[in-house]
Amino acid sequence: MRSLSKFSMGVGDRFGMEGEAQLRAFQAARDRGVTVTPVWNKSNREHSLIGTRPEDVRAEADKAVERCAWQRDYFVDADHIGLGTVDKFLASSDFFTIDVADAIGKPAADEAIAAYAAAMQPFLGTLPIPGIACPVTVTTEGLAEIAAKYLFAVAEAGRVYRHIVQKKGEGNFVTEVSCDETTTPQTPAELLFILAAAAREGIAVDTIAPKFSGEFLKGIDYVGDLGRFAREFADDLAVLAFAQKTFGLPAGLKLSVHSGSDKFSLYPIMHRALAKSGAGIHLKTAGTTWLEEVIGLAAAGGDGLAFAKALYREACGRYDELAKPYLTVIAIDRQALPAPAAVDAWTAEEYVGALAHDQACPRYNIHFRQMVHISFRLAAEKGPEYLDLLRANRAGIEAHVYDNILKRHMAPLFLGAAF
Numbered sequence: 001m002r003s004l005s006k007f008s009m010g011v012g013d014r015f016g017m018e019g020e021a022q023l024r025a026f027q028a029a030r031d032r033g034v035t036v037t038p039v040w041n042k043s044n045r046e047h048s049l050i051g052t053r054p055e056d057v058r059a060e061a062d063k064a065v066e067r068c069a070w071q072r073d074y075f076v077d078a079d080h081i082g083l084g085t086v087d088k089f090l091a092s093s094d095f096f097t098i099d100v101a102d103a104i105g106k107p108a109a110d111e112a113i114a115a116y117a118a119a120m121q122p123f124l125g126t127l128p129i130p131g132i133a134c135p136v137t138v139t140t141e142g143l144a145e146i147a148a149k150y151l152f153a154v155a156e157a158g159r160v161y162r163h164i165v166q167k168k169g170e171g172n173f174v175t176e177v178s179c180d181e182t183t184t185p186q187t188p189a190e191l192l193f194i195l196a197a198a199a200r201e202g203i204a205v206d207t208i209a210p211k212f213s214g215e216f217l218k219g220i221d222y223v224g225d226l227g228r229f230a231r232e233f234a235d236d237l238a239v240l241a242f243a244q245k246t247f248g249l250p251a252g253l254k255l256s257v258h259s260g261s262d263k264f265s266l267y268p269i270m271h272r273a274l275a276k277s278g279a280g281i282h283l284k285t286a287g288t289t290w291l292e293e294v295i296g297l298a299a300a301g302g303d304g305l306a307f308a309k310a311l312y313r314e315a316c317g318r319y320d321e322l323a324k325p326y327l328t329v330i331a332i333d334r335q336a337l338p339a340p341a342a343v344d345a346w347t348a349e350e351y352v353g354a355l356a357h358d359q360a361c362p363r364y365n366i367h368f369r370q371m372v373h374i375s376f377r378l379a380a381e382k383g384p385e386y387l388d389l390l391r392a393n394r395a396g397i398e399a400h401v402y403d404n405i406l407k408r409h410m411a412p413l414f415l416g417a418a419f
């Protein structure tokens, strides 16, 4: 039976070169007494933009595990898949993030809604959810609204889940259901009844990724109301614990936070809520390892810095094309971007200062950072030229990748302390 440990973290690696540096960060956390299960995640979108295949991620993970002699569990996540995309991930993945966001709001069959409403009768009224800030009260009408919005989507998740079970066998993979890529956050009641519906579908949900309020933009900190996030997060933890027991879901059921990376201001809030409740968490980060590669190249000076500058110049010229797949998850003010000619004159330190996610650094520019974040395709187009640069600057890049994961993500979230 494959299941996640209490703490797990998804890392992306666009070019498949940093698996060992990433895994060494997990080893360092382990050495300090905290086991965090590594998960290498890559979405179908990311594969198609870079030209990699799911088996490449599996090969990278296996190689890193072998080289680092990692003795514990690890997973390869088919991130944000559906029925149309899952097949090519079946052989290489043992973690499946079933994305149902596109199915939210589609109508379920009348009989399915009636059967669900009948089964949920015992849960109408005010629910005794321990630890929740405001009591959750559900009426017949409220339940009907939730069913209208989510029942079809959960049924779709059931279809995908059973398809995976057929190919991999029950219990041989981790199942995540994600509904984060939608417009409105789920209420505690919605999350509860989504989990009830998932249990009725027979989905062995290990992790669920709800949408939270606020903006989870790629590679930059959270934008939103921290107090509101703290309430939502604590409520979601309470709902999950209640749903797990009430509907007989897997014992390790936990929240998955699709962070888009670098939600530094949320980590202390999450850490406190986890410590208080005893709950586990899966943190999914985006491909900011790519940014650590650019930082490492820029810091190296010479060819590395020249590459980083040329990359930015090209990105400015191809902005619309690069931004298109990411429009809902970036907020780049083009007026606030430095001119490529100005960047060309930067020293290594100046480039790194603008790009590295250090909000205390006066040179840090969130627009510049997001711009470089979405320009990984340009490096993919360079093919061997880019990979050779990565090889030539191995030690410096790996130090950045390792430090970033360990000190900026794992330490505040899982340890609540600095390394």
Ligand SMILES: [Zn+2]
Residues within 6 Å of the ligand: 080, 178, 180, 181, 209, 258
């Ligand atoms: Zn997501």
